[in-house]
Every structure is written in C-alpha cells, then in structure tokens.
Amino acid sequence: xxxxxxxxxxxxxxxxxxxxxxxxxxxxxxxxxxxxxxxxxxxxxxxxxxxxxxxxxxxxxxxxxxxxxxxxxxxxxxxxxxxxxxxxxxxxxxxxxxxxxxxxxxxxxxxxxxxxxxxxxxxxxxxxxxxxxxxxxxxxxxxxxxxxxxxxxxxxxxxxxxxxxxxxxxxxxxxxxxxxxxxxxxxxxxxxxxxxxxxxxxxxxxxxxxxxxxxxxxxxxxxxxxxxxxxxxxxxxxxxxxxxxxxxxxxxxxxxxxxxxxxxxxxxxxxxxxxxxxxxxxxxxxxxxxxxxxxxxxxxxx
Amino acid sequence: xxxxxxxxxxxxxxxxxxxxxxxxxxxxxxxxxxxxxxxxxxxxxxxxxxxxxxxxxxxxxxxxxxxxxxxxxxxxxxxxxxxxxxxxxxxxxxxxxxxxxxxxxxxxxxxxxxxxxxxxxxxxxxxxxxxxxxxxxxxxxxxxxxxxxxxxxxxxxxxxxxxxxxxxxxxxxxxxxxxxxxxxxxxxxxxxxxxxxxxxxxxxxxxxxxxxxxxxxxxxxxxxxxxxxxxxxxxxxxxx
Ligand SMILES: Nc1ncnc2c1ncn2[C@@H]1O[C@H](COP(=O)(O)OP(=O)(O)O)[C@@H](O)[C@H]1O
Ligand SMILES: [Mg+2]
Numbered sequence: 305x306x307x308x309x310x311x312x313x314x315x316x317x318x319x320x321x322x323x324x325x326x327x328x329x330x331x332x333x334x335x336x337x338x339x340x341x342x343x344x345x346x347x348x349x350x351x352x353x354x355x356x357x358x359x360x361x362x363x364x365x366x367x368x369x370x371x372x373x374x375x376x377x378x379x380x381x382x383x384x385x386x387x388x389x390x391x392x393x394x395x396x397x398x399x400x401x402x403x404x405x406x407x408x409x410x411x412x413x414x415x416x417x418x419x420x421x422x423x424x425x426x427x428x429x430x431x432x433x434x435x436x437x438x439x440x441x442x443x444x445x446x447x448x449x450x451x452x453x454x455x456x457x458x459x460x461x462x463x464x465x466x467x468x469x470x471x472x473x474x475x476x477x478x479x480x481x482x483x484x485x486x487x488x489x490x491x492x493x494x495x496x497x498x499x500x501x502x503x504x505x506x507x508x509x510x511x512x513x514x515x516x517x518x519x520x521x522x523x524x525x526x527x528x529x530x531x532x533x534x535x536x537x538x539x540x541x542x543x544x545x546x547x548x549x550x551x552x553x554x555x556x557x558x559x560x561x562x563x564x565x566x567x568x569x570x571x572x573x574x575x576x577x578x579x580x581x582x583x584x585x586x587x588x589x590x591x592x593x594x595x596x597x598x599x600x601x602x603x604x605x606x
Numbered sequence: 607x608x609x610x611x612x613x614x615x616x617x618x619x620x621x622x623x624x625x626x627x628x629x630x631x632x633x634x635x636x637x638x639x640x641x642x643x644x645x646x647x648x649x650x651x652x653x654x655x656x657x658x659x660x661x662x663x664x665x666x667x668x669x670x671x672x673x674x675x676x677x678x679x680x681x682x683x684x685x686x687x688x689x690x691x692x693x694x695x696x697x698x699x700x701x702x703x704x705x706x707x708x709x710x711x712x713x714x715x716x717x718x719x720x721x722x723x724x725x726x727x728x729x730x731x732x733x734x735x736x737x738x739x740x741x742x743x744x745x746x747x748x749x750x751x752x753x754x755x756x757x758x759x760x761x762x763x764x765x766x767x768x769x770x771x772x773x774x775x776x777x778x779x780x781x782x783x784x785x786x787x788x789x790x791x792x793x794x795x796x797x798x799x800x801x802x803x804x805x806x807x808x809x810x811x812x813x814x815x816x817x818x819x820x821x822x823x824x825x826x827x828x829x830x831x832x833x834x835x836x837x838x839x840x841x842x843x844x845x846x
Pocket of ligand 1: 623626627628646647648649650651652653654655
C-alpha cells in the first residue's frame, strides 16, 4: 500500500513537469497549428538559466532566505526563456507563417539542434551533467511509511498553482480570449482590433515561461544536461497529443498520464520498456481517438 | 477630413491576389452620416474592396483615406482602433467563444472603457436575443443570431464607419428586413455605413447612394433612387 502511495506521489511529481512543458506545445499548436519542436530544447535552456541564476545569487549572497532565492531564480528563468522563445518565433517561425507547414517543422527541429549544440559548445555549460545548487533545504518527511520531500511538495504545489493561473488567464482575460479567438479564426481576429502578431508572441512567451517553471523545478530534483530536452520534450509532446493537442486542460491531463506511465511501467515491466509503453499509448490513442482525450475533432470552417 | 470632406475616400485603387487582378482602379467616397451601398455580382471584387480598406489585403496602388489619415500600410487592428468597423462576409463569429466573449473581444482597442457598460446595454437593447444568449457559445446561434452578433461586435468597436459585407447572405426575407431596419437605426444614431450587397433591391432601398461594381471596376454610381429605376440595373440586379 505505502509502495503505491509513494509511486503515485512520484508520478505526480514527474507528471507535473510533463504537464508544464506540454502546455507550451499545445498553446502554440492551438494558435498557429504548428508543432514547435524546439520547445523541449527551450525547456533545456531554461534549466541552465535557473542553474546560472541560482549559482550567481547564492555566490553573491549566501545567507538569503531560500524562498527569495527560489522565486528570484524562477522569475529570471521564466523571463529569459520567454525572451528566447519570442526571439525564435520572430526570427525563425514568423517569416514562414505562409510557407508550407513542413518548412516550419524543419526550422523548429533545426532551432532545437542549434540550442543543443550551442549549449554543448558554450564553455560554461558543456556536455557534462550538472546539479543545480540547493535552492531550498531538502528535508524528507516520513508519513506512515511514505517519504515526502520538501522538493516534491514544492514541485507539485507550484506546478498546480501555475496551471491554475494559466487556465484562468486563458479563460478569463482579454489576452486569453484573443488567443482562443485566433485559434478559431486568425483572419477575423484583427477586425476586432486584436493585434494578432503581438498575441502570438505573448503565446510563445507564456508557453516558454511555463516550461521554465518546469525547468527550474526539474533542476531541483534531477541533473541537467544539454540533451535532456530531447527525451523530456518527446514525453511532453506525447502528453499534449494524448490530452488533445490544442487543448489546455488536455495537456495537463496528458502530462499526468505520462507521469504515471513513466513511474508505473517499471513496476510491472522492465524499466527499459518505458518509451515503448509511452509510444504505444500514443499510437493506440491516435488510432482510436485521433483528437486526444479532450480534443474536439477539427470543425470545418466555411 | 479629406479635402473634399469625405469620411472615406478611395482613389484609383488596384488590388491583386498574385496574378489575379481583383480591383482595377476603383474610386468611391462615403460622406459622414451616409449609407452607401456597393452592389455587384459574385466575384466582382466587393469583398476585396472592404478587405483593402480594413488592411486585410495589400494594396498595389491607389489611395485610401479615412478622415485625414492615409490607411495604406496601417495594420488591420490599428484601422479598427481608428474607427473603421468591419462585419466580414460569412459573419466571422468565433464559435468557440461565448456571445459575451465575442462582444468583449471587439472592445480590445477601446480607450473609453468607462463607456463600455452603456454600449453593452445599447447593443442588448438593439438585439435582445443576444442578451438572452450571452453565455451561449457563438457556434450554437442560428444564422440570423450570428449576423446580429456580427453587427453587435462591430458596434462594440465603436467605429465611426461600419463596413458590412453581404449581411443578408443566407437569411430569410424577414430576417433581412430586420437587419436592414437595424442598420437604418444604427445610421440614424450617427454611424456612417458602407454596405456591400448582392441583394440590390433591399440595399438600394436603404441607402442614400450606390455604386455598381463589375469585375473590378465601378460601372455606375448615383443616388439610390435613381439607380433603382436605371434600366440596366433593373435588368441585371433587380430581376427585370
Ligand atoms: N484569397 C484569394 N485568392 C485569390 N483570388 C481571390 C481571393 N479572394 C478573392 N479572389 C478573386 O478576386 C475576385 C474578387 O473576389 P471577391 O472580392 O471575393 O468578390 P465578391 O466579394 O464581389 O464576390 C474573384 O475573381 C475571386 O476569385
Ligand atoms: Mg464577397
């Protein structure tokens, strides 16, 4: 029993990170029907932004309140990653918006490879895995045989808050309404006075800063390296597709499903089967429910 | 205002889609307070003209002036902010947003946020059906209700000029009469209207002046009453 509760907690922890990254894929797809294959690597860059910021802050002032260090690191990573995504969108994707879909896909893959190789070549990063400095004290609690760490609590709670905030932004604010409008019909949106290009930039910024929350949280629990974005990016992308790509709540649900696949596969099968199970899930779903769990079939527009 | 006092003036406008030339040298004017209609058959270039005014398609050559402003090279959302509302062909309702969200979105560029409450009230007075359905998604509305919503959104942008692209399309004669009556009231309340229609009879009845567009060129223009009795218009657009 304790074993399963423990695994569920672990699945929630991993699933939170997948969900946060999946949101970026789904938001960009929702607004541009484009899959931003660089998103996993943008997530990777965010972990290094968190690494350098926290190292710098702790180096300059070591006696700071951990909450201040954590929040400063988080905000810096979010801002820097948002900026990176907006620049990528402007320079690499926007010129291709009217080009065939495949051009943007290839460009996104290219941008991802560039980020990976840039980080490997960039001296202060390099190929070796790294640990983030301890942002908050890691304390384990034992509750009825189940181990819960402060890190785990922070990851699950912060992710939940961020998802709640995003859901509110998309459903309640003017920008969120504009995002949904553009995803339905980007040709009519300007006639409402909506600056479509600016809203698209905001979507990239929002998706990237949420990935940066995921990146900072991930870095608190695991090692980081320049190639981490590939596998995690794929898992988050599958999360988005499983939940129904283009659907915000779907991405959240998909992230948690993939978190459970990751943690529970080794319980029943050899752990090397993890990717096999994840991709099988994707294939089966694509066959029986091509629009994902929450996605609606594309409605033909007149 | 332009030198001749028109609210909107289009001069020698050329527009093409790639190698397809849609408008070859159009000139027209709309004065403050007028209802002007542009009639023409399918494919004549009516929608293209409205899209060019709204900044949705690039202009090859010619001038478009709104008040004292040159609209060339102004982006579409800025043109709305300057006071040109556009009810697009096919209504362009966001089916995934509620009626209220559709209306709210149209206020994006408004600076006079204090007047909003009053404007929602005005829109709901004009279209009580929309008030009843404000929390329903746009996709669940009937064709007539969608057209009401499209006009209501244009009102919410609080433009001085309203461009309408075939608002009668697909509606029953009764609904068409209602919509046209509403347009008359909107105009009486101070909004200038440029109405594109294939439904020439209704449009000419409503308008002060009219233009006839044929394959990208204006072939006739004049007072609506005169156009109504013009033999060639009667033959081509009014069913004899
Ligand atoms: N997006 C487009 N791409 C290419 N040609 C177009 C496009 N839109 C309209 N056209 C062409 O331009 C001409 C005018 O079309 P349009 O302005 O839609 O006419 P109307 O509104 O009077 O029916 C037509 O020949 C039409 O085929
Ligand atoms: Mg048309």
